[in-house]
């Protein structure tokens with residue numbers, strides 16, 4: 001949920017409980033991770049580490065010395081989540097990229113992508129109770145492609161089941177830390193950002209209703225905690241209207257940085273040794289380095305000049321007279337730690353409205369997809385209420401200087 005939207009909903013009465021928290025707490029605009037995808041952002045939120053230390057750089061990654069794709073899960077997270085780093089009892093519900101669950105003190109129900117309920121709940125004896133509450137691991141987004149009405153219904157039922165589970169565990173477990181994550185908001189904004197902007201949209205009221213329901217839970221929680229407690233509400237990234245999908249692979253192929261072996265199979269696993277660079281979602285650029293990849297074609301001595309050529313290409317990219325790429329970062333600017341080696345060489349952040357994608361099969365540079373909303377890097381929010389050392393949540397500029405954050409995070413942690 002973006003900072004501007006929660007501010008809007010607080011001011012216009014859609015989220016009155018949140019408005020009250022804002023007036024009594026600390027409310028800040030916050031930057032997301034780079035790239036601004038849930039797997040990376042939540043991995044940083046739960047470990048307090050950058051991807052160079054927790055090892056999660058995106059929703060997909062490559063096997064070593066290969067172009068073969070893997071989908072990292074909780075077993076690939078290289079840093080410990082906070083609930084494993086203290087003795088207290090925690091309840092953790094629906095945090096993305098925490099599947100499969102493992103032994104911990106308390107209750108852990110994993111979030112997106114959770115495949116099998118038996119590996120999604122610790123301790124396992126809670127599964128029958130969750131089934132009784134009709135608990136759903138995730139919204140069925142496939143429904144949105146067929147029928148938005150059915151999708152909205154599914155979204156509502158999934159939220160209801162999540163609320164029932166949270167209420168049950170809130171009372172049943174003697175916890176010290178409770179973490180509840182709503183992910184339906186992300187699906188809703190991808191498919192129906194237009195319903196937020198357009199008051200006459202068929203689903204405008206249902207869109208607002210979803211946030212009204214979440215606000216009720218926020219109010220309930222705020223009312224159930226004591227003066228000695230700390231409440232943190234945050235989003236893992238912001239959202240905005242999606243104007244264009246832009247396929248970076250297509251651009252690289254057009255400019256001959258990316259080449260495939262002859263034949264019908266257009267896939268990363270079929271790139272040829274003419275390839276200088278390739279991309280993984282959303283816009284992580286990897287140089288095809290000799291010694292690192294099977295068809296490596298780039299000497300380390302070439303690295304600097306190649307990076308400069310790619311930066312020039314991305315900097316000059318325009319669609320309909322609008323600059324497509326807002327920022328280009330080299331990996332050393334963003335990440336530090338033992339897993340820096342696995343990081344992409346460049347990461348691009350799209351300008352307003354431009355949704356960057358890899359998709360090697362794309363046959364055009366730009367397209368308009370079914371989604372009407374896209375993630376943003378610079379408009380997440382943080383809201384804190386309770387006993388807290390105010391100096392740790394300083395007034396921040398609207399856009400943080402990423403280099404500054406990296407500098408500050410290079411401490412012993």
Ligand SMILES: [Zn+2]
Nearest residue numbers: 186187190375
């Ligand atoms: Zn999303």
